[in-house]
Every structure is written in C-alpha cells, then in structure tokens.
Amino acid sequence: MTGEKLLYIETFGCQMNVSDSEKVAALLKSEGYAPTADSSAADLIIVNTCSVREKAEHKVYSYLGRFRGLKRERRFLLGVGGCVAQQEGERLLKRVPWLDLVFGTHNLHLLPEMVRAAEQGERRAAVDFIDNETRLDLFPRADEAGGATRFVTVMQGCDNFCSYCIVPYVRGREISRRSAEIVEEIRNAVAAGVREVTLLGQNVNSYGLKTPGELTFAGLLREISAIDGLERIRFTTSHPKDISPDLIACFAELPKLCAHIHLPAQAGSDIILERMNRGYSRQEYLAKVAALKAARPGIQITGDIIVGFPGETEDDFLQTLSLMEEVRYTDIFSFAYSPRPETAAAAFAGRVARKETQERLDRVQELQRDMTIERHAGFVGTCQAVLVEGMSKRGDQLYGRTDGNLIVNFAGDPALIGSLVDVRITRGYPNSLLGELTTVQ
Numbered sequence: 001m002t003g004e005k006l007l008y009i010e011t012f013g014c015q016m017n018v019s020d021s022e023k024v025a026a027l028l029k030s031e032g033y034a035p036t037a038d039s040s041a042a043d044l045i046i047v048n049t050c051s052v053r054e055k056a057e058h059k060v061y062s063y064l065g066r067f068r069g070l071k072r073e074r075r076f077l078l079g080v081g082g083c084v085a086q087q088e089g090e091r092l093l094k095r096v097p098w099l100d101l102v103f104g105t106h107n108l109h110l111l112p113e114m115v116r117a118a119e120q121g122e123r124r125a126a127v128d129f130i131d132n133e134t135r136l137d138l139f140p141r142a143d144e145a146g147g148a149t150r151f152v153t154v155m156q157g158c159d160n161f162c163s164y165c166i167v168p169y170v171r172g173r174e175i176s177r178r179s180a181e182i183v184e185e186i187r188n189a190v191a192a193g194v195r196e197v198t199l200l201g202q203n204v205n206s207y208g209l210k211t212p213g214e215l216t217f218a219g220l221l222r223e224i225s226a227i228d229g230l231e232r233i234r235f236t237t238s239h240p241k242d243i244s245p246d247l248i249a250c251f252a253e254l255p256k257l258c259a260h261i262h263l264p265a266q267a268g269s270d271i272i273l274e275r276m277n278r279g280y281s282r283q284e285y286l287a288k289v290a291a292l293k294a295a296r297p298g299i300q301i302t303g304d305i306i307v308g309f310p311g312e313t314e315d316d317f318l319q320t321l322s323l324m325e326e327v328r329y330t331d332i333f334s335f336a337y338s339p340r341p342e343t344a345a346a347a348f349a350g351r352v353a354r355k356e357t358q359e360r361l362d363r364v365q366e367l368q369r370d371m372t373i374e375r376h377a378g379f380v381g382t383c384q385a386v387l388v389e390g391m392s393k394r395g396d397q398l399y400g401r402t403d404g405n406l407i408v409n410f411a412g413d414p415a416l417i418g419s420l421v422d423v424r425i426t427r428g429y430p431n432s433l434l435g436e437l438t439t440v441q
C-alpha cells in the first residue's frame with residue numbers, strides 16, 4: 001500500500017485506556033498508520049471503550065451508531081478495543097454489523113495482524129486473556145511523546161473482586177511489571193525531559209506481592225525516587241486495604257513523592273463495606289487516613305464514593321456523609337450504583353430506587369462542593385510549587401499542578417511549560433485555583 005494511512009483513536013474510560021490508546025498508536029505506526037485528530041479523514045478508527053457503569057457502555061453503542069451511515073459514504077475500517085470489547089467479544093461483531101474488528105484488553109499485540117486481515121475484508125474478534133508477564137513487555141515505549149509528565153504502567157488487572165465491579169472480569173488477573181523495566185523506562189523518560197511520573201495500575205499498592213523476589217510498592221517508590229533529574233512521583237489508584245505502614249512511611253521519607261493520594265472509600269458503613277467486599281472497616285480506613293496525614297502533614301486526599309448500593313439504608317448513607325466529613329476530602333468522584341454483568345452485587349436484593357439514589361448522589365455532591373470550595377479558599381495567599389503542563393483551555397493562561405495535585409491557572413510565558421515555578425495563589429474556584437507567578441525555580 002502506498003501513501004500514508006491515517007488513524008483516529010477515540011478513548012473512553014480511565015487512565016489505563018488512555019495509556020493503552022498510546023500503545024495502539026505506537027503499534028499501528030509500524031503498520032504505516034499516522035495519527036490524525038480528524039475522524040472524517042481517518043482510514044482506521046479505533047474506539048477504546050469503558051464498561052465500568054451501564055451509562056459508559058451505552059455511550060459506546062451510541063458512539064458506534066454514528067458510523068453506520070458514514071460507512072456507506074466512504075471506505076474506512078472501524079475497530080473496538082478496551083473493556084466493552086473484552087466483555088462482549090464476538091457478540092459485538094454481530095450486534096454492530098458495520099464493525100471490522102474487536103480486540104480485548106490483553107490482545108493489543110495482535111492488532112497489526114488483525115488490521116491487515118481487516119484490510120482484506122476479514123472480520124475478527126480476539127479477546128483471550130494471556131495471563132503471563134510477557135504481554136506487559138511487548139509494547140514499544142512511547143519515548144517520543146513530549147511533555148514533562150508521564151504515566152507509567154506498573155501493573156495490570158485486579159484480583160480484588162469488589163462485589164459491584166466489572167474491572168476484574170474485563171482486565172483479568174493482577175500482573176506486576178518487572179521493577180527493573182519500570183526503572184529503566186523512567187530513566188529514559190527523564191533523559192527525554194520528563195520531570196514527573198504517575199505510576200499506574202488498578203491497585204498499585206499490591207504491586208509485586210504475587211511475584212516472587214519482586215520489590216514491594218514501597219520498595220519500587222524508593223528505587224524510582226533515587227533517579228536523578230526526576231522531581232515528582234505520583235501513583236493511582238490505591239486500595240485502602242493494601243496501604244502498608246512501609247508505604248505510609250514513604251510519604252514521610254521521600255520528598256519527591258507528591259502530597260496527594262487517591263484513596264477510594266466507596267462507603268462509610270461497615271455493613272455496606274462488607275457487602276462490597278472491600279476488605280476494610282470504616283475504622284481501619286480512617287486509621288490509615290490519620291496515619292497518612294501524620295506522615296505528610298497537608299497531604300491532599302481524594303476518593304470515590306458509590307451511593308445506592310443494594311441494601312443501602314438512609315442510616316448507611318448518613319455514615320458515608322459523616323466519613324466524608326471526617327476525612328475532609330479535597331475532592332471526590334461520586335457515582336450512582338450501576339449493576340454490572342457477572343458481578344456478585346448484580347444479584348443482591350434491596351435495589352435502591354433510582355429517585356432515592358439520585359437524591360443521595362445530590363447530597364454527596366453538595367457536601368463535597370462545599371468542602372472543596374473551603375479547601376481551595378484555604379490556599380489563597382500561599383505560595384505553591386507548580387509544574388507547568390501547558391496552556392489553559394481558553395489559551396490565555398498557563399496551567400499546572402501543585403504538589404497536592406490541585407490545578408492552578410496563571411499568566412506567564414509559554415516557554416515555562418515543562419518547568420517548576422513558584423505561584424502565589426490569589427483565588428479559589430470550585431474546580432481550580434488562580435495564581436500569579438512569583439519566581440522561576
């Protein structure tokens with residue numbers, strides 16, 4: 001085939017999908033596909049999907065629907081990857097007849113071959129799990145991607161089986177990547193200008209625990225922290241049950257480790273936590289939060305909350321609100337419970353009415369909005385080290401993040417993108433801070 005072919009990728013879902021989309025782009029580059037931001041010019045469109053809640057899954061089908069007519073107008077290939085692909089497999093090819101290929105969360109490496117087959121008119125679905133470590137090492141590293149911040153996958157999959165969650169079914173068993181490989185990737189990234197890394201996994205705290213001879217997550221953090229030229233380390237997501245005293249100690253010991261942790265509680269009532277199969281009690285969760293705050297005063301804590309879980313009473317719900325107040329989260333993501341195929345909770349009795357669930361969600365969001373505004377106001381007058389990530393959406397200001405992961409907008413020279421600067425905070429908004437540049441560090 002002559003001439004350049006164009007690839008458009010649409011990504012739904014979490015950071016894991018964003019990271020997989022980067023790998024897809026890198027893999028298909030060697031097949032002659034260059035990235036485009038214009039789907040109407042693409043020869044191949046890949047949709048990377050999320051199925052964590054019903055709504056996310058519906059969004060995928062309505063998105064795919066729009067290509068039906070377009071397929072009659074011009075020739076292009078349409079592929080679906082990610083968690084809905086994993087969940088549905090062959091069924092997706094039947095349900096969406098204008099679809100050319102389906103690849104699951106463990107099958108990225110098969111894409112070049114599948115795309116070649118699709119170019120010949122063959123429709124394939126590949127969704128087998130490959131439970132070995134090699135697949136983590138198959139991917140070309142995206143060293144060419146610029147920027148001062150980088151996500152680095154350290155583990156994949158999840159073995160926790162929270163009773164509401166589809167992730168263990170669509171991402172497979174937990175596998176940790178080799179620490180030597182992770183450290184090498186970060187060294188190379190730092191040499192290419194990266195100053196901050198975010199270590200990525202469904203449950204990073206259990207890193208290495210099932211791999212004989214491997215470092216623990218705390219051990220991995222210490223190794224990464226020793227890399228010269230790297231300024232900041234973040235990680236996401238943490239499961240509260242696997243936060244070890246050694247990991248908490250890292251927040252006291254390692255200045256490069258940022259003062260922020262995303263630590264989803266999901267609920268505040270012991271009965272609900274038990275039924276969610278979360279593996280910790282309210283008291284255990286709060287004790288870990290207190291230990292984190294003691295290890296790193298000023299640490300920003302964010303989390304996830306689910307309301308309307310089967311059997312959740314008004315009293316259970318009030319305990320979620322009181323937990324939020326005790327932790328005083330900087331911010332949270334909050335969700336209405338959504339039953340998912342294969343999960344244990346989908347068969348639980350005591351479904352909470354939609355109206356009730358929505359009302360609880362509103363109350364959670366109202367409480368959090370007030371706490372977030374108060375937190376943001378507390379920063380006014382302080383000076384924060386900010387890693388400048390780019391131009392704000394309006395294009396007239398720079399934006400970056402504080403050590404505690406708050407977004408700050410401020411006026412400044414675009415040449416500062418990629419550097420750490422000092423910013424005095426002048427105003428707090430519900431979603432961000434406003435500031436002014438003081439000195440360049």
Ligand code: SAH
Nearest residue numbers: 164165202237264304305335336337338340
């Ligand atoms: N591995 C991460 C993220 C999982 S998905 C973790 O364990 O924290 C992100 C969030 O989606 C979860 O924390 C949970 O709050 C929410 N979620 C997952 N399944 C859900 C469901 N069935 N209904 C509503 N929210 C759900």
Ligand code: SF4
Nearest residue numbers: 158160161162165167
């Ligand atoms: Fe889902 Fe629980 Fe695993 Fe998070 S820890 S991905 S909520 S099963």
Ligand code: F3S
Nearest residue numbers: 013014050051052083
């Ligand atoms: Fe969604 Fe899959 Fe991530 S279900 S949240 S894209 S792991």
